Amino acid sequence: MNVGIILHFSIMKEVIMKKLLFWMVLIVGTVALLGSCAKKDEDAAAASTSATSTTASGSITVGSQTLSGVYVSTCNASAFAAAAGSSIFPSDVKSGKTVMVVTSDTTFSDEMFMFTDATCSTPSTTIKNGRDNVTVGVASGSYYLVAYGTSYFKVTAHTAVAQDNLTAALITNISDIDLTTLGTEFSSTGSSSAYKNVWSVTSTTYQQGEELDNGTQPTAMDSMVMTKE
Numbered sequence: 001m002n003v004g005i006i007l008h009f010s011i012m013k014e015v016i017m018k019k020l021l022f023w024m025v026l027i028v029g030t031v032a033l034l035g036s037c038a039k040k041d042e043d044a045a046a047a048s049t050s051a052t053s054t055t056a057s058g059s060i061t062v063g064s065q066t067l068s069g070v071y072v073s074t075c076n077a078s079a080f081a082a083a084a085g086s087s088i089f090p091s092d093v094k095s096g097k098t099v100m101v102v103t104s105d106t107t108f109s110d111e112m113f114m115f116t117d118a119t120c121s122t123p124s125t126t127i128k129n130g131r132d133n134v135t136v137g138v139a140s141g142s143y144y145l146v147a148y149g150t151s152y153f154k155v156t157a158h159t160a161v162a163q164d165n166l167t168a169a170l171i172t173n174i175s176d177i178d179l180t181t182l183g184t185e186f187s188s189t190g191s192s193s194a195y196k197n198v199w200s201v202t203s204t205t206y207q208q209g210e211e212l213d214n215g216t217q218p219t220a221m222d223s224m225v226m227t228k229e
Helices: 003-019 041-046 078-083 160-170
Strands: 060-062 065-067 070-072 095-102 108-115 123-140 143-157 186-189 194-201 205-208 226-228
Antiparallel strands (some): 070 095, 205 226
16 A cells, blocks of 8 residues: 555545644546547547546646646555545545646646545545645755645535535534535635645656645655646
């Protein structure tokens, strides 16, 4: 099991319980297939997939690299299944993905998609955390120091189990939580929290540290590697 992923999950749970802030992490949803397998070669070449419905826009410069578009991790069964039944991880979760979407030159969406099967096919839960006022600082080794705020928290329950588990997990912090209609996204505004983190960016990949809002600067990677779509 990837220790970094489990640490990332532990941090999300700790921040939710300690700070009573419900718009945490990582973050992830529906899989949409674009294009047709039966078309001619040029159509097949143009076909693409997207792991999220969030619209990408703008770009963020990180050192000599540029973040833009959508970055998606591989499907992870072991870590997500191990977290099932705790905090914001419904008991029917057997796999999941993390996604990062650049939504403007100073904002991004940190997303987590959880599924009821081991192959990331049937959705259980989608969580999206909006981050704004992104500033990229100096390099720290091969990583870059970053800071940002929060703009929204969105959650969707796709199963009755997720509906019950998420409502129970979030009701203390979100008194108006409403997941009664399966597949309908519930949205809440962000807080005034300021986060510090570290990013590792290449021409095709993105990875982040353990997003903290207590003034401490993370120094190591803590998430799965996400690859640009």
